[in-house]
Each structure stands twice: as C-alpha cells, then as structure tokens.
Amino acid sequence: MRHPPRSVLAAVAGAVALIGSVTVPVVTASGAAPACSVEYSVTSQWGSGFQGAVKITNNTAAMSSWSLAFDFAGGQKLTQGWNATWSQSGTTVTAANESYNGSLATGASVSAGFIASWSGSNAVPTSFRLNGTSCNTAVEPSPTPEPTDPAEDGPPVLRASGNKLVDAGGATRRLLGVNRSGGEFMCVQGRGIFDGPVDDASVKAIAGWKANTVRIPLNEECWLGLSTIDPAYAGANYINAVKDLVAKVKAHGMTPVVELHWTYGQYTGNSAGCSDVHASCQKPMPDMQYTPSFWASVANTFKNDRTVVFDLFNEPYPDRATSTTTQAWQCWRDGGNCPGIGYEVAGMQDLVDSVRGTGATNLILAGGIAYSNDLSQWLTYKPADPAGNLAAAWHVYNFNTCANERCWNSTLAPVAAQVPLVAGEIGENTCAHGFIDQVMKWFDDRGLSYLGWTWNTWDCSSGPSLISSYDGTPTAFGTGLRDHLRALNG
Incomplete structure (x- = not known):
C-alpha cells in the first residue's frame, strides 16, 4: 500500500x-x-x-x-x-x-x-x-477442551496442502486479521522503529477484534543495519524490536507475517515512488544487492519457529517498467537485468532460494505484479519451492484495476483452485467499508484469507486506516472489518 x-x-x-x-x-x-x-x-x-x-x-x-x-x-x-x-x-x-x-x-x-x-x-x-x-514423532490427538483464550494455545504451524492452509493436524485454517504498518518507514526516516505503540496492550487490542493474524512490514536496510540508517533504529536494535513484536503477536494467539516492504535500488521510471536509491519507498522489484541477504537473515532468525509466515515482497510492479506483460512476469520470477529497471533485480525464485537455503520450511507468500493486484499469470510463473510450502498473495483496494467480481472470478479463482490464496492487504480510501464488505464476502464464500490495511491512526480518507486509537477504537472504515471478524470468530 x-x-x-x-x-x-x-x-x-x-x-x-x-x-x-x-x-x-x-x-x-x-x-x-x-x-x-x-x-x-x-x-x-x-x-x-x-x-x-x-x-x-x-x-x-x-x-x-x-x-x-x-x-x-x-x-x-x-x-x-x-x-x-x-x-x-x-x-x-x-x-x-x-x-x-x-x-x-x-x-x-x-x-x-x-x-x-x-x-x-x-x-x-x-x-x-x-x-x-x-515425522517419526508422535502427534497427540487434540483434545476438545472448553473454549480458552487463544493466547493459551498459540498460533498454529501452517503449511500449504493443495489449495488450503492447514495446521499440523490437517485442519483447514484461514489468515484473518490486520496489517501493522510502521517498521517499513519509521527507521529509514530516522523517527524510530514503529509508528505508535507496540506494547502488549496495543497488540491485545488487535486480538480483541478477533483477528488471528498480524502482518508486519519491514525495511531491508534497517534490518541489515546499513550505514545510512541511525544505529539506534538499525541492525540488532531493529531485529530485536521485530522479534519482540512477533513474540507479542504470538502471545495473543495470532500468526505473525513478516513482510519485506521497502528496499534498495534506484528507480525513476514510470510510477516511481521516489528517486532515492535507498529503501525509502516502494520499488518495482527487490534488489539483488541486499534482498537475498535480508531474507537469508530473516529466515535464519525465524526458521526454528514455523508459526512465522514469510511474505517475500510487498507490491511488485515491474509491469510499469517493462514494455510487455510477459517481460514483467519473467522479471518477477527470474529477476536479473529487467527492462526499465536500472538495478539488478532479485526475482521471486531468488528469494525462495534464499529462504530455503537456510533450511527454513516456513510458509512463504508471493504477491503478483501490478502492486500485487494482478495474479493472471501467477500459476504460469510460480517459483519452484523445494519445501512445497508456497501460497499466492494478492492486494486489493477500491482504486485498483482488479476490483470487481468479474475480475476476481476470471483471475483469482483459477489461482485459488490450485494454491492457497491470501489477500495480504484489503482496503478503501473512502472512510467506509462497502468495498471491503464485497471483498470479504467473495473470500468467505471460498474459504480464503484476508488482512485489512492498516492498524495505524492515520486519516482514513487519505489512506485506509482501521483505527482512531491504539486501544482498538475503529474508524468508520475499520468498523466493517472489526464487526466482520467478530461475527466470524466471536
């Protein structure tokens, strides 16, 4: 977003x-x-x-x-x-x-x-x-106890099985929750690590909406501790803050999704978010110079905790740089020297390989092109995953191209029939929830996953913000997601 x-x-x-x-x-x-x-x-x-x-x-x-x-x-x-x-x-x-x-x-x-x-x-x-x-280790049958606080049980270890996400017992699961923005931009701007509080009370408020998932956007330069970032917000300090937030999310029974949002690499072409070579905006594709190292480090950090989900790259848009859609999808998967992009690109296959090279078998999400709004050729260019634990990610807002049921039926449904599909971001810039109500119904009807953007106290008319206070008070937009999650999971 x-x-x-x-x-x-x-x-x-x-x-x-x-x-x-x-x-x-x-x-x-x-x-x-x-x-x-x-x-x-x-x-x-x-x-x-x-x-x-x-x-x-x-x-x-x-x-x-x-x-x-x-x-x-x-x-x-x-x-x-x-x-x-x-x-x-x-x-x-x-x-x-x-x-x-x-x-x-x-x-x-x-x-x-x-x-x-x-x-x-x-x-x-x-x-x-x-x-x-x-394998070769007994799995105790799950008892059926009285309902408990989700924090007592913790989130499940998820894996892709066919077109479903399942837990260790084979039960189908859905990722339903919110994004918690801040970790992608505060550090690179020298203003901190997260935007607003990430203490236990603020995370508990997310759980109070009956969310079961929190997506946490990250910045590769801050994680890697590059010299351009204030040391107070970089390297070990940044990593420990992320680990602490992940632990709090898990303590309230929710699945943490760590996601790479802003990356290195100068792009000044069509739809450029900034002219800065540093990770201060959304780039069309991740860079080969730092992103594989970022994912190897993240994977090594969390590979012994398979409840953590990895979302490879927020919103690829190589289609804005290349002259053909085929070139865009080839760039998306294979990286390298992509037309219209001046730095060497790390493709989705490079990033999957970086994660799996550490021995991590965590669930991986990979978003498509057009700011993750286009999955029309995702199955054709799907990266190979030796762990067989890959899902498709998709983003949608009321101002996107693929923002109606006709498009969802023609481009999303075929993907959802083959692999798990997660709408990593859903939202609208109207301070209302009529559009996401349609999205949630389409996804509910098919047993799919979705996460609202975003659990931050911004002006919901300039960007989809779910809350007006970190105690969980919703905006008019957020009311729609909160009430829907409570109806599903209450």
Missing part, C-alpha cells in the same frame, strides 16, 4: 558403513501415531559413495504434493536421485514429488532413492520433515 503523505517520507547418530534398512525410532506417547514415518536405508556402500533410499508413509490427511527434508550429519553430498526431484542446500536434502507420484493418500507410502558421496562418517539422519511436519 502507498502510505499517507506523513509516512512516505515520513537416527541414529554416528552410524558408519551401515548397510540395510534403518528407521529412525518413533517417539510415542500414550500410543499416539506419528503424522508421518520415514524409513531411511543405505542399500550399498563403497569407498567414497553410497546408495540410499527413503520410504515415506503419510498418516494424516491426503495430500496432492509432498516434499521431504532431512539433514546429512556426516558431510555427505548428494550426487543424483530418482523417483523424486532431489536437491541439497548446505546439509539439508530435499526430495519433492515428481508429477506422477504427488498424490499421497492417508496411509499410503512412496519410495525414492539417491546416490551420495561420503568421507569419514556416513551418519544416519536423525530427523525428517514431510511438508514441514516432523
């Missing part, structure tokens, strides 16, 4: 030479079954190499695609594989389904094999993750 004027500037460890089948022991409790089980075997071994195999059994809801991840512990290096698309990044090995074996029913199994090199030790991996869920 373009901000109001005051904001724009403003296993078995140690096993050597092991031949035969090894199943990592299943940790059980009260007889509970694991969500998935993996049998890992070394079928043959020679001086510098070995042949291995995995057998995966799905014990939860049927899945239309799968991705298995595990970590080599003895310096092994994958060289080739079969019956899956195999890859290795650092110590993490990923095997993703082929087109012919993606369907895995409840109780069904699939096997795949590989060849790898080894030296010194050929230790057996000790943990396995199927679509982000740990």
Whole structure:
C-alpha cells in the first residue's frame, strides 16, 4: 500500500558403513501415531559413495504434493536421485514429488532413492520433515477442551496442502486479521522503529477484534543495519524490536507475517515512488544487492519457529517498467537485468532460494505484479519451492484495476483452485467499508484469507486506516472489518 503523505517520507547418530534398512525410532506417547514415518536405508556402500533410499508413509490427511527434508550429519553430498526431484542446500536434502507420484493418500507410502558421496562418517539422519511436519514423532490427538483464550494455545504451524492452509493436524485454517504498518518507514526516516505503540496492550487490542493474524512490514536496510540508517533504529536494535513484536503477536494467539516492504535500488521510471536509491519507498522489484541477504537473515532468525509466515515482497510492479506483460512476469520470477529497471533485480525464485537455503520450511507468500493486484499469470510463473510450502498473495483496494467480481472470478479463482490464496492487504480510501464488505464476502464464500490495511491512526480518507486509537477504537472504515471478524470468530 502507498502510505499517507506523513509516512512516505515520513537416527541414529554416528552410524558408519551401515548397510540395510534403518528407521529412525518413533517417539510415542500414550500410543499416539506419528503424522508421518520415514524409513531411511543405505542399500550399498563403497569407498567414497553410497546408495540410499527413503520410504515415506503419510498418516494424516491426503495430500496432492509432498516434499521431504532431512539433514546429512556426516558431510555427505548428494550426487543424483530418482523417483523424486532431489536437491541439497548446505546439509539439508530435499526430495519433492515428481508429477506422477504427488498424490499421497492417508496411509499410503512412496519410495525414492539417491546416490551420495561420503568421507569419514556416513551418519544416519536423525530427523525428517514431510511438508514441514516432523515425522517419526508422535502427534497427540487434540483434545476438545472448553473454549480458552487463544493466547493459551498459540498460533498454529501452517503449511500449504493443495489449495488450503492447514495446521499440523490437517485442519483447514484461514489468515484473518490486520496489517501493522510502521517498521517499513519509521527507521529509514530516522523517527524510530514503529509508528505508535507496540506494547502488549496495543497488540491485545488487535486480538480483541478477533483477528488471528498480524502482518508486519519491514525495511531491508534497517534490518541489515546499513550505514545510512541511525544505529539506534538499525541492525540488532531493529531485529530485536521485530522479534519482540512477533513474540507479542504470538502471545495473543495470532500468526505473525513478516513482510519485506521497502528496499534498495534506484528507480525513476514510470510510477516511481521516489528517486532515492535507498529503501525509502516502494520499488518495482527487490534488489539483488541486499534482498537475498535480508531474507537469508530473516529466515535464519525465524526458521526454528514455523508459526512465522514469510511474505517475500510487498507490491511488485515491474509491469510499469517493462514494455510487455510477459517481460514483467519473467522479471518477477527470474529477476536479473529487467527492462526499465536500472538495478539488478532479485526475482521471486531468488528469494525462495534464499529462504530455503537456510533450511527454513516456513510458509512463504508471493504477491503478483501490478502492486500485487494482478495474479493472471501467477500459476504460469510460480517459483519452484523445494519445501512445497508456497501460497499466492494478492492486494486489493477500491482504486485498483482488479476490483470487481468479474475480475476476481476470471483471475483469482483459477489461482485459488490450485494454491492457497491470501489477500495480504484489503482496503478503501473512502472512510467506509462497502468495498471491503464485497471483498470479504467473495473470500468467505471460498474459504480464503484476508488482512485489512492498516492498524495505524492515520486519516482514513487519505489512506485506509482501521483505527482512531491504539486501544482498538475503529474508524468508520475499520468498523466493517472489526464487526466482520467478530461475527466470524466471536
């Protein structure tokens, strides 16, 4: 979203030479079954190499695609594989389904094999993750207790399963909530880190609307602590503030979405938000100089907490720079030297690779072109995700091109039929809620997710602002979202 004027500037460890089948022991409790089980075997071994195999059994809801991840512990290096698309990044090995074996029913199994090199030790991996869920570890059946404060339970670990977001138990989930703007612009303007309070009371007020998700926009130069940013608002100080807000959001039972909003790279072409090379406005695409490093750092920070969702880039608009839509989508996915953009672009594939290269399997959101309002070719140019945990992001305001049901039916519905769809920003600049009421109904009818812009006390006629006070007092615009969330989740 373009901000109001005051904001724009403003296993078995140690096993050597092991031949035969090894199943990592299943940790059980009260007889509970694991969500998935993996049998890992070394079928043959020679001086510098070995042949291995995995057998995966799905014990939860049927899945239309799968991705298995595990970590080599003895310096092994994958060289080739079969019956899956195999890859290795650092110590993490990923095997993703082929087109012919993606369907895995409840109780069904699939096997795949590989060849790898080894030296010194050929230790057996000790943990396995199927679509982000740990295998060979018992999952207790969820009891049905009396209703409790969401903060007691915490947010779920989400993953993409077909076209749905599901939790660890396979139950369908929706992301319904708000954006909390500030972290993208305050630091680069030298005015702080967040716009307004982010104390426990202010976060509790968001939960009081029955929101289950908070999207947190970020600035890459502030996160990376570049010299142009006041040190008080950069680097470790900035990161710790973000981590603290994420913790508060989780403490109130809500899912945190960390999102890259403003980036480096000079763009002065069509629809430029600013002429500054620094991260002081929305650029048409992220930059290769800093953005992959930003996402590697963010992913390393949160990879052990898979309740945190990663939104790769706020509102791409390479279509305003390129001469054809095809060029725009190619730039969106592949990056590089894009027509009309003077800096080297990091494409969505680069960013997915940066995240997954850390071993993080968190859910990733990727918005389309035209300020994330156009998903017409998202499926064609969808980046490859070895973790199989990718969703489409979309933004809509009453002044966007795709702001009517005819467009939603023709361009959104096909995407939503294939992958999870999250409207990361919905809003209108009318201080009313008639437009978002239409958006929410269309998304409700299809079980999709949406987040209102924004939980900030701005003038709702110059930018969609949900509140007039951080105690949760809504604007006329915010009343529509608040009442709707309470009706859904009350």
